[in-house]
Amino acid sequence: MTPAAKPWKSFEEQLAILVERGLQVDDREAALSYLARIGYYRLSGYWYPFRQLEISQDDDGRLVKRRLNAFVADSHFREVVDLYVFDKKLRLLALDALERIEMALRVDIAHLLGEQDIHAHENPQCLHGHFSKQLLKKGKAKDKTQHQLWLEKYHQHLHRARREPFVAHYLSKYGRLPIWVAVEVWDFGMMSKLYAGMKQPDQDRIAAKYGATSGRALAEWLRSLNFIRNVSAHHSRLWNINVLERSAPLADDAYWQTLNNARPFFYFCLMQKLMRIICPNSRWHQRFRKLMADFPQTASGAVTLRDVGVIDDWQAWALWR
Template sequence: MPFARPWLSYQQQLDQLIGRGITVTDRDAALSYLERIGYYRLSGYWYPFRRFEPAAEGESKRETRATDQFCPDTHLLDAVELYLFDKKLRLLVVDALERIEVALRVDLAYLLGKRNTFAHLDRSYFHPSFIRQPAFRGSHQTRFEAWMEKYRGLVKRSKEDFVRHYHQRHGEELPIWVAVEVFDFGAISQLIGMMKVSDQQHIASKYGLDWQVFASWIYGLSYLRNICAHHSRLWNRNVTTQVKLPKPREVQWCDFLAKDDERLAKPFVLLAITRHLLKVICPNTLWHLRLRDHLLTFPTQKSVRKLGLANMGYIENWQEWW
């Protein structure tokens, strides 16, 4: 299907939105939002306010399709305020994930370093069946080979003085307690997923989790980290990777979560996981209270279509245990 949408000036973009039914009470402010945030980025936040109609037979597997028209009383500010709410949400999440990432680096360096200074380079320190698995379906690389390629790339791209210092003074290979400082969240998740079960369980037990649940949670937070790092829409995103849940009564707050694929495909569960891990790492943290207070500022809309925390997949009565 050829792309035929023309370039539009900011004024034309705004006129198009008004023509489709969005209410604009301050044209200068509206133009400023389009110039600073961008039409396409904002479109993810006004999308829920579009009118939906039944999909044509054979057109799509979906039951409805979005039209270009907006629901009655939808204001451009409805989308802008959602964007600002989402921006602050991402900043709060990044703050927590940074602390979790650093703590996981320490966990890995301490455990693997006890085995061998360069344990991260030696497949014998990892689970044989895990490291032999294809990196993904149809891949000719094993998980270990893919991880090594990623790790080598992180070292090569690093501009840190300590990397240059170690290369000059001690050779090409970094000891594990130095190497972890170039890991990103994805590398951490991959490495944990290849470790021997006993080692995974050793780290997981610190967080009160089974090793399989722990590995899936870290993978889920890696996905969350990528969303935030790329400034992508978070608040009502469909999460493509669903996490595992502990057995009943193993983690008290998880008992409020029924096996609900729709809820597990929303970001609230990842926010709750972030809270759980951070409270282990920093027992006196107030981060979860700052996040709670922010969630309770969810903007009200003038549009007849109302959105709320339910669109995030929130758990009923979540404030009772939060």
């Protein structure tokens, strides 16, 4: 049987549930205000690590972890909000860096491919055969190439931007957009997918500029950074997320070798690696260091920077100096 849906609760009732479960509320009016402005469900992702963890064994002797409704002793509503604010600042820092990375890579791709054909993004001959010629075997996209799917999305974006003056001008005068104009209607995901679909020598030329070992490695970075970008742009929880689109670990130095590529810090390190080349005079890294220093201190110790993936002594790493 389908369980009954959870009933609607007033903000006062929501707060009463949290207090009953052991969350300490030092300022009741402020807590009610946060529930009204941010929402119980969104905040629940931030108080989740403050809930007690039960560890048991199943019938096969395997460990089973389960979060209980009750909170760890000395957990405070204010700490949950502080964590939420920290995460918001972290997302904004990510978007700041990713915008610069996206703009730079757009120029690189457009400049390199535009020399071959001003409409290279629409020309299968300018791209890798696996991307532009190989037909997909399964799903709704069966018997289409990845390039055809990319072009469908491109034309959707182009249609949405058709009233933009620069788009309207080029379409009315020339009928098509040259690649250095077309990049302006791409999003990060489209940019990363087209880069992944480029011929290997073209990929490698751009990758060498950013210290990647190969075009394939840079394509991985961009796919992962697009995941971070989507999480950040959609206001989702970032600080302790399990990154699903992972890049391979780097072996550049001992610091890189100790990073966990499932945690966000690894990808902020990738951003900084790229930012040092794109914006060498930027103070973005200083703002990141300051934000890490401002990580919320909790009475219970339920959350730490380890959850972000931060490693010991990272401030001494040349990457962040």
